[in-house]
Amino acid sequence: MGTFKAWIVDKAEGGQTLRFGDVDEADLMDGDVTVRITHSTVNYKDGLAMTGRSPIVRRFPMIPGIDFSGVVETSEHPEYKPGDAVLLTGWGVGESHLGAYAERARVTGDWLVPLPAGLDAAQAMAIGTAGYTAMLSVIALDRHGLDPSQGAALVTGASGGVGSVAVALLAKAGWHVIASTGRAEEADYLRSLGAAEILDRAELGQPGKPLAKERWAAAIDSVGSTTLANVLAATRANGAVAACGLAQGMDLPTSVAPFILRGVSLLGINSVTTPQTQRRQAWARLARELDLDTLAAMTTTVPLAEVDRVAEAILDGRVRGRTVVTIG
Ligand code: NDP
Numbered sequence: 022m023g024t025f026k027a028w029i030v031d032k033a034e035g036g037q038t039l040r041f042g043d044v045d046e047a048d049l050m051d052g053d054v055t056v057r058i059t060h061s062t063v064n065y066k067d068g069l070a071m072t073g074r075s076p077i078v079r080r081f082p083m084i085p086g087i088d089f090s091g092v093v094e095t096s097e098h099p100e101y102k103p104g105d106a107v108l109l110t111g112w113g114v115g116e117s118h119l120g121a122y123a124e125r126a127r128v129t130g131d132w133l134v135p136l137p138a139g140l141d142a143a144q145a146m147a148i149g150t151a152g153y154t155a156m157l158s159v160i161a162l163d164r165h166g167l168d169p170s171q172g173a174a175l176v177t178g179a180s181g182g183v184g185s186v187a188v189a190l191l192a193k194a195g196w197h198v199i200a201s202t203g204r205a206e207e208a209d210y211l212r213s214l215g216a217a218e219i220l221d222r223a224e225l226g227q228p229g230k231p232l233a234k235e236r237w238a239a240a241i242d243s244v245g246s247t248t249l250a251n252v253l254a255a256t257r258a259n260g261a262v263a264a265c266g267l268a269q270g271m272d273l274p275t276s277v278a279p280f281i282l283r284g285v286s287l288l289g290i291n292s293v294t295t296p297q298t299q300r301r302q303a304w305a306r307l308a309r310e311l312d313l314d315t316l317a318a319m320t321t322t323v324p325l326a327e328v329d330r331v332a333e334a335i336l337d338g339r340v341r342g343r344t345v346v347t348i349g
């Protein structure tokens with residue numbers, strides 16, 4: 022057994038430490054599939070894990086990185102054989118199980134998804150956890166019976182990873198998309214993804230009324246807190262909001278008014294432990310419905326050794342769209 026390059030988070034007196042170094046293959050955790058990782062991404066949660074700004078990492082030492090694509094090297098799992106192209110998001114990888122910012126990973130095959138037809142390994146990670154979460158949100162709104170004939174769709178945190186993919190998916194599905202952003206300079210970018218209107222996020226960021234003028238039938242919110250409360254307050258009767266993030270905060274200072282007076286629904290999205298059937302359906306829809314030129318336009322690529330820089334930037338809201346990490 023040899024060694025491989027990885028980012029390593031460890032615990033020290035004053036908090037977490039972070040270094041880029043060699044890991045012994047013998048130190049990989051239990052699993053029935055070993056994957057040669059070719060690509061990963063930088064999600065908001067990766068920023069939290071790398072910097073230690075939130076207690077994301079639950080085992081030390083840890084290799085951070087919550088998602089990857091790559092090629093199976095060895096497998097004792099009946100569904101996978103050496104050479105298979107696979108991807109993984111969630112399941113605690115990069116949090117409690119050694120993660121994706123590495124040249125190798127050993128995981129249970131039950132966590133893997135075969136690379137969907139129509140996507141290569143880099144495109145799969147351009148989508149990554151953030152884009153997959155945007156798709157889960159779109160599916161939740163669809164299941165609620167919402168469609169573009171009922172009004173507009175709002176996306177908050179629109180210039181971010183979840184937000185950019187959500188704007189592109191909703192616009193492609195025919196929605197009039199309102200993109201809420203704090204970055205006025207990204208208005209042209211958001212229009213290029215399909216946004217029809219840009220909303221200054223400051224309008225949603227301050228405490229507001231329990232009910233406001235009805236403005237959208239559907240929303241995908243990656244921001245939480247006061248923003249989500251205001252999004253609910255301005256959702257049309259019988260509309261729904263898919264809540265998937267907490268970029269502004271974990272709290273939700275709302276009232277029951279939107280729920281009991283307008284029949285608004287709040288749909289929770291958890292991408293980490295989604296069952297396999299729904300996972301594969303979401304990836305198949307991404308491969309079919311997400312325009313690959315639009316995906317390329319929202320994607321920046323960095324080598325593994327530069328992930329620490331992007332991890333800081335994403336927490337400061339300075340990363341636009343998606344970041345792919347090339348490995349090996
Ligand atoms: P990004 O950092 O790429 O996007 C977040 C965006 O939110 C920013 O780009 C910014 O958009 C906006 N934002 C940042 N800070 C604030 C603030 N203080 N107030 C209002 N808006 C703010 O992160 P991701 O897209 O990777 O993730 C978005 C959120 O979704 C995170 O909270 C993440 O933890 C969560 N998430 C949840 C998942 C789940 O399973 N439920 C899976 C994946 C992500 P702009 O500049 O346009 O205003």
